[in-house]
Amino acid sequence: MIEVKNVSKKYKDFKALDNISFNVNNGEVVGFVGINGAGKTTTIKISAGVLKPTTGSVEIDGFDISKNKVEASKRIGWVPESPVFEENFKAIDYFKYLAGYYKIGGKEAEELGIKLFEETGIINAKNKKLKEFSQGMKKRFALAVSMIANPSNYLFDEVLNGLDPQGIVFFREFANRAKKENKAVLFSSHILSEVQNIADRVIIIHKGKILAIKNMDEVVKESKKAIRIAINNPDVNILNILSKFGEVNKINDDVFEIKGEVSSEYINELLVKAGYKVSKIEQVGGLEEYFLNLIGEKVE
Amino acid sequence: MSYAMEYDIRRSITKPLVIILLVGLILAGIGVAYLEGQVSLSQITKYSVVLSYNVTSNQTEILGLALNPQGNPIKDAKIFINNGWVETNSSGYFLLAIPSGKSYSIMSPTTLQISGINYTASVSSIGVVNVNLKNKSAVLYVGSYLIKNNFNNITSYKVYYSQESLENLMRGILPKNYTYIGNIYGFSTAKFSIPINLSEPDIIVLLQSINISSNKVPEFNFTYSTVLPQLEVSNIRDTAVSTASYIFAEFFPLVGLFLTNEFIASLRSNGAIEFIASRPITKKQLIISRYIGGLFALIMGSLITSILMPITVSYILNTSTSLATIGKMFGMLLVDTIGFYSLLYLVAVLVRKNFIAISIVLYLILYLFNIMNIVAIIADMPKLMYGTPYGLYEIVMGGFNFGFSFAINYILVTIIGIIWIALPIILAIIIYDKNDSP
Numbered sequence: 001m002i003e004v005k006n007v008s009k010k011y012k013d014f015k016a017l018d019n020i021s022f023n024v025n026n027g028e029v030v031g032f033v034g035i036n037g038a039g040k041t042t043t044i045k046i047s048a049g050v051l052k053p054t055t056g057s058v059e060i061d062g063f064d065i066s067k068n069k070v071e072a073s074k075r076i077g078w079v080p081e082s083p084v085f086e087e088n089f090k091a092i093d094y095f096k097y098l099a100g101y102y103k104i105g106g107k108e109a110e111e112l113g114i115k116l117f118e119e120t121g122i123i124n125a126k127n128k129k130l131k132e133f134s135q136g137m138k139k140r141f142a143l144a145v146s147m148i149a150n151p152s153n154y155l156f157d158e159v160l161n162g163l164d165p166q167g168i169v170f171f172r173e174f175a176n177r178a179k180k181e182n183k184a185v186l187f188s189s190h191i192l193s194e195v196q197n198i199a200d201r202v203i204i205i206h207k208g209k210i211l212a213i214k215n216m217d218e219v220v221k222e223s224k225k226a227i228r229i230a231i232n233n234p235d236v237n238i239l240n241i242l243s244k245f246g247e248v249n250k251i252n253d254d255v256f257e258i259k260g261e262v263s264s265e266y267i268n269e270l271l272v273k274a275g276y277k278v279s280k281i282e283q284v285g286g287l288e289e290y291f292l293n294l295i296g297e298k299v300e
Numbered sequence: 301m302s303y304a305m306e307y308d309i310r311r312s313i314t315k316p317l318v319i320i321l322l323v324g325l326i327l328a329g330i331g332v333a334y335l336e337g338q339v340s341l342s343q344i345t346k347y348s349v350v351l352s353y354n355v356t357s358n359q360t361e362i363l364g365l366a367l368n369p370q371g372n373p374i375k376d377a378k379i380f381i382n383n384g385w386v387e388t389n390s391s392g393y394f395l396l397a398i399p400s401g402k403s404y405s406i407m408s409p410t411t412l413q414i415s416g417i418n419y420t421a422s423v424s425s426i427g428v429v430n431v432n433l434k435n436k437s438a439v440l441y442v443g444s445y446l447i448k449n450n451f452n453n454i455t456s457y458k459v460y461y462s463q464e465s466l467e468n469l470m471r472g473i474l475p476k477n478y479t480y481i482g483n484i485y486g487f488s489t490a491k492f493s494i495p496i497n498l499s500e501p502d503i504i505v506l507l508q509s510i511n512i513s514s515n516k517v518p519e520f521n522f523t524y525s526t527v528l529p530q531l532e533v534s535n536i537r538d539t540a541v542s543t544a545s546y547i548f549a550e551f552f553p554l555v556g557l558f559l560t561n562e563f564i565a566s567l568r569s570n571g572a573i574e575f576i577a578s579r580p581i582t583k584k585q586l587i588i589s590r591y592i593g594g595l596f597a598l599i600m601g602s603l604i605t606s607i608l609m610p611i612t613v614s615y616i617l618n619t620s621t622s623l624a625t626i627g628k629m630f631g632m633l634l635v636d637t638i639g640f641y642s643l644l645y646l647v648a649v650l651v652r653k654n655f656i657a658i659s660i661v662l663y664l665i666l667y668l669f670n671i672m673n674i675v676a677i678i679a680d681m682p683k684l685m686y687g688t689p690y691g692l693y694e695i696v697m698g699g700f701n702f703g704f705s706f707a708i709n710y711i712l713v714t715i716i717g718i719i720w721i722a723l724p725i726i727l728a729i730i731i732y733d734k735n736d737s738p
């Protein structure tokens with residue numbers, strides 16, 4: 001379990017995080033969504049014990065990441081947004097070096113490395129230097145390293161960003177498996193739809209503040225696509241007709257919204273046949289629009 | 301943390317660049333030592349002119365014997381003595397007579413010319429020739445000192461001999477135990493075979509007058525000393541080792557610069573330190589572990605050098621070396637290199653960019669141009685030379701003092717050395733721990 005408690009972070013005079021709090025429970029994958037510069041990476045680095053918060057604290061399975069760094073760090077794996085290593089090392093050698101921090105050495109470290117490289121799909125690059133690794137391979141390597149102590153908490157910072165489809169599938173599956181093993185996973189992204197299929201909950205962050213924490217099904221429901229229809233001088237019967245297609249919202253006298261799985265062309269055709277004068281018909285909503293509405297940015 | 305630290309250590313001492321630098325520096329040092337040794341060796345005086353005196357009321361007679369290093373008299377040699385040239389006869393002798401009341405001057409060493417070629421010769425009442433380091437034997441020539449006037453009539457002496465270390469002699473400590481080796485009679489030069497002790501280069505000869513007539517005559521004692529020329533080489537060796545080690549001490553700190561950059565500075569600059577900082581380790585442990593990794597390479601380098609360099613130089617010059625030389629060099633190399641290394645860690649935690657530029661400037665100031673020495677000269681404050689690690693090294697290893705004459709203050713050396721090693725790294729650890737990011 002990851003508990004972020006009233007964390008604020010200042011870079012000199014700039015407030016990157018403003019008193020944010022949230023939990024990631026065991027057996028839960030939480031999406032952490034915000035546009036670039038929202039404060040996701042800062043939050044994740046603080047949770048990984050890399051950055052110090054200006055105020056507030058983060059607890060990993062009850063261990064304070066600042067006060068009890070060693071115990072807390074053992075219990076959390078971090079895959080950075082753009083991982084940087086000592087790149088002249090061979091992958092397996094650097095793995096073994098880092099395993100040393102978990103008091104695993106020699107043959108044991110080598111065997112663990114091979115096992116985790118197999119799991120993360122970089123076994124063929126075991127003896128390659130890290131500087132020859134692609135961005136995706138670096139993320140897989142970081143994941144392999146983060147699995148050394150088999151931690152019960154993971155922080156994935158934009159892991160899907162820039163990955164090939166295979167890599168995306170891999171990380172999704174990994175998150176699902178971790179969830180089944182009752183682990184806590186925080187998955188950051190700047191695209192809400194990216195976490196839609198994995199996350200149980202989503203935390204929306206913007207300008208260093210948490211705007212919303214919602215269950216994923218709630219989000220899906222609220223962000224459902226709708227068809228907005230403007231009709232010249234509709235009669236009373238119109239609501240009956242439209243409600244056949246889904247839930248109808250009357251926006252004003254002439255404008256209606258229908259949520260449901262229906263094509264706008266089909267409705268248009270039907271309404272025209274029934275003698276209505278449709279002046280405008282358009283698709284509205286969807287995750288992206290929903291997200292941008294939430295953070296208060298104008299939709300283009 | 302233990303395995304990771306082990307790895308840091310292993311990594312630092314197996315870095316090819318570290319090894320190459322080390323080997324290169326040692327070789328350069330030895331090369332300089334060799335040249336230094338050869339030049340000094342050629343300047344050692346192995347020719348001797350042994351003088352006997354016959355002092356009477358109206359004149360002083362001086363009988364000189366010229367000897368080559370093998371102990372053979374040199375005939376027809378020209379010797380510059382008493383402000384003029386004298387020439388030896390077919391037995392290698394010359395005789396000077398100086399009327400009483402007239403002053404004369406005998407200077408050692410002097411020029412000795414054989415068939416037009418100049419050599420340097422020592423001039424003394426004793427001469428050590430035919431030194432055989434293998435058999436530990438030598439031939440000692442002793443000139444007599446006859447006095448005949450109204451009060452004395454001394455014509456013979458008992459000859460004693462002893463060997464002493466240079467340090468004792470310089471402190472004015474004369475030997476307690478002499479060995480009696482024979483007598484010398486009349487106005488002549490006597491020859492004795494003596495055993496020699498290789499560890500004590502100074503030979504001291506004591507002449508004790510033999511009272512023939514009665515106990516009214518006061519006893520005359522003369523002590524002479526000379527340095528065994530062949531053992532003087534051990535002095536050359538020490539100078540050669542110092543000179544060689546200056547080279548090493550001046551450039552070895554660059555290995556520390558390389559290690560600090562490899563181990564912390566470049567990682568802070570490119571961000572690789574973050575991934576390490578997220579391991580189960582505190583920031584304090586992280587910086588200490590990295591520091592120790594590099595430290596080990598520097599200690600190993602210093603140790604290897606302080607063993608190899610004196611041994612190699614001794615081998616080249618065909619002498620032995622002492623544990624004291626090795627120990628002193630090791631200690632001072634540690635101050636010299638770790639002092640800088642610690643400072644670099646402080647720099648590395650203070651800046652994230654420009655580490656290399658700043659370090660090189662510091663290197664130029666503290667090592668290549670050791671500005672403190674220049675300030676010491678300008679301000680006429682010799683103590684300022686103690687201010688830098690390299691200054692300490694120069695002072696202790698070479699008595700290097702730019703013409704200032706002062707005794708080495710070892711307590712000061714120790715205190716400043718420890719401060720240079722410990723203070724910057726302690727500050728670095730404290731500051732690093734307080735930093736918001738690794």
Ligand SMILES: Nc1ncnc2c1ncn2[C@@H]1O[C@H](COP(=O)(O)OP(=O)(O)O)[C@@H](O)[C@H]1O
Nearest residue numbers: 011014016034035036037038039040041042043
């Ligand atoms: N080291 C830093 N120094 C100053 N400002 C920073 C630093 N790191 C991040 N920021 C700023 O903090 C804000 C949050 O950044 P970040 O956490 O990286 O956001 P995200 O990961 O959501 O894109 C941004 O405005 C960014 O410019």
Ligand SMILES: [Mg+2]
Nearest residue numbers: 040041042081
């Ligand atoms: Mg980010």
